[in-house]
Amino acid sequence: MKNTIAYRIYDFLKQFPPFQFMAKRDLLEICELAQVQYLDKDQILFKRDAPYNTHFYIVHQGAIKLSRPSHQGIKTVDICDEGDLLGLRVTKEDSYRTTAIANEETIIYALPMEAFATLTKENKAVSNYLITSFASNIKDPYTLENSGQLLSEYDPERSQNIYGVSKARFTEKVIQSSQDISIQEAASKMKKYQISCLVISENNIPIGILTNRDLRNVIASGEFTATTLVKEVMVTPVICASPDINVTQTQLILLTHGISHLVITKDGTPQTTIVGILSKHDIVVSFANSPIGLLKEIKRATRTKHLRQAWSKTMLLLKRYLDQNLPLSQILKIFGELKDALIHQTMQLSLRKMETTPPVTFAWLALGSQGRKEQLLYTDQDNALIYANSDTENPEQVKQYFLKLANRMNKRLHKIGYDYCPADMMASNPLYCLSLSEWEAQFSTWITTPTPENILLSGIFFDYTFMYGDQTLVKGLTDHISEKLAHQKVVLRHMAKHALKNLPPISFFRQFIVESNGEHKDFFDIKHRAIAPLSDAARVLALGQGILHTKNTSERFTALAAIDAPNRELFENCSYAFRALLKFRTKRGMAQNDSGRFINLEALTKAEKLKLKRCFKPLRDVQEVLRVRYQTQNI
Structure with a gap:
């Protein structure tokens, strides 16, 4: 007698990979052994670290949320809905790496894992697809080549190391000191513990750092004596990172800021407690075509065409990361650092072509998707320029200087590959090249007069981020906006x-x-x-x-x-x-x-x-x- 339920399950599964790669006879055999399960909202299907069940699951109706612990609490890593597969063991690990909870009332099909593995063992299309795309116990699994077995020797840590995205290992024992000791006492402490840096802190909060290099520079300059207090020579503010930082991100930060040590704090900011220290000697240098190599190439560029060539290589890197299914959050951080370096070097080249130095300090702002650090592909430009208020008798001359500089920047970015903005929302437009007071007045108008046009513009300009120059100008503008929003x-x-x-x-x-x-x-x-x-x-x-x-x-x-x-x-x-x-x-x-x-x-x-x-x-x-x-x- 025909099993009606099995055929209904078959008709559903055959629409989705990897079941669409299976022979009808094999898929029907699995469906004969399938179970139909109903889950109430918030009902747990399986827990992290629990042994694997004998069945894996496919969502028929509803949704299942997958979560795991992080240093910020419980983090949602995926939401599976109709046709999604979860709970299948594809490595030799013995337990689930995530917790699965019904996000709403849900119907799932439970399929026997052993029978499925037997039927698909020789089906390379099925096994490769599962390993690379649908392993619920691995977040963002990487592509495996020449993999013909469902249970493979896949090692997530090894795959991550290839692309420099493994978690960076830091030293948890951090030697700290107060800011009120002398340079001589600091040097003695560093010698005693055989360390290359001393973290200056108050109540386990980093307020400064002193390295061997800093000590050498202090002594060589002759400006300070051995009795000088550390607070006079320590480097501040402290560059910090969170405990989950990876190797590539560490290299980028060290190179970008020209530092040799990175303080690890609870949430990655100088406002939380110290949990570790990372030095450049702790980091394994990646291969030449890595983000580090590209960052160096961008920083060494002396012509716009060199920047264009370097940036075209980042697109190849992006493709590789996407092919390897690298988490987008990591891709955005890596390319955010590269984009910052690109803008910085483009501005340096533009400034060299100016006849004089800037008459006042200024800052270059990225707007829109670039301002949100969400821009990966070539798109059109959205940028603005803010310069300090000037007491000069000829403010128009100051404005013309920065308009000329902005025009050079926009042209260079265009040569690198970024189209001009069709709406002319660029710093070379006099409307978006303004002094701090003019920008404050402009934002005040947008906030207090919410016409459709002003709302459209504020939606773009509220997403600005500092890219080059005097950051205090940007902070001043942000403080002004905060005050206005509080009352409007x-x-x-x-x-x-x-x-x-x-x-x-x-x-x-x-x-x-x-x-x-x-x-x-x-x-x-x-x-x-x-x-x-x-x-x-x-x-x-x-x-x-x-x-x-x-x-x-x-x-x-x-x-x-x-x-x-x-x-x-x-x-x-x-x-x-x-x-x-x-x-x-x-x-x-x-x-x-x-x-x-x-x-x-x-x-x-x-x-x-x-x-x-x-x-x-x-x-x-x-x-x-x-x-x-x-x-x-x-x-």
Whole structure:
């Protein structure tokens, strides 16, 4: 007699990889042994560190959240929905690496692991697909070549070391001192413990650092004596990092700041307690085509064409990282450092071409996606320039100097590969090359007069970040904006309404909403229909909570989750969804050799479409939070 349930399971599974690679007879045999399970919301399917069950699982309806501990608490690493596979053992580890909990009422199919492994042992397409893409006990597994077995010798740590993304090992025993001892006492202490640096602290909070090199420079200069107090010569502020920093990030920070030691603190800032110390001697130097090699090449560039050549290599590095499924958060950090170096060197070359030095201090700002450090592919430029207020009798002459400098910068960035902004939102535009007081007045206007045009502009300019020059100018502007927002909450309501202009990109019948006309007719606009609405929501909610220094969308949602307990789970889901969407767009852009904005849905697999749809649910929910919190229907 025909097993109706088994055939229903078969009809469902055959739509998804890796089951679509299996012969009908083999898949039906597995389906005969399958179990149907129902889970209530928040019901646990399996726990981290628990032994593997005899079955693995496929979500039929609903969603399963995968989480694991981190130094910031419990972190959501994935959300599995229709067609997603989880709980399958693909390495020789004996226990789960994540905890799986039903995110809503969920129906799953449980398939016997041993029978599945037997039937797919000789099916290379199935085993390779599982190892590289669907191992729920490994976050972001890496591609394995020539792997023909389901249970492989795959070693995540070894794979990470190849690309310099393994966790950096730091020394937990940190020799500390107060700032009120003498240089001679500090040197004696360093000699006693055979260390190359001394961390200066108060109540285990880092306030300065003193290295062998610093001591040599102090002695050589002849400006200080052995009785000089350490607080007079220590290096401050202290450059810090969090305990989960990897090798590549460490190398980039050490090279970028020209330092030899990195203090590890609880949350990576100088405001929390010391947990370790990292030196450049602790880091294994990567191969030549690593981020470190590219950073050095960028810093050595003497012509714009050299910068263009170096930056084209970063695109090859990006492709490799995407192919290896490196977590997007790590990719963004690595490329953020490289982009900072690119802007810095581009500005240095531009300044060398100016006839005179700058008449006053200035700062170069990145706006939009670059300001949020979310720009990976070549896109158009969005930037601005802020310069110090001047007492000169000819302020127009000062402005013309910086307009000329900005024009040189924009031209160089264009030669490197970044198109001019179609809306002319660039520092070479007199509207966006202003003194500090002029910028303060401009932001005051945007905040106090929330017209549609002003709201549109503020949505771009609120996401600025410092890239070069005098950072105190940027801090002054940020403080001014903070003060204005504290007394003008109405602008947030208008920004919230603007953030709701793009509804979730799924129709009532769960179909993608695509472009109805124009050059990209029937294509899906992932930027305007999915990524931008999440960025807009994060901006409004973060500004409403006084979070001004965090600009990255994913990090904004993470910061919101830490202070808004009722919506913690939603904001964590939004953070994950944003990273997933941005990574998807970047991959499509690399494949299509464009920005990845418009996607031909017919080129996607069913699994890819489902994963996209999965990211839209938190967008719908966070927009409802905006609607309720800011009562946008009353504007």
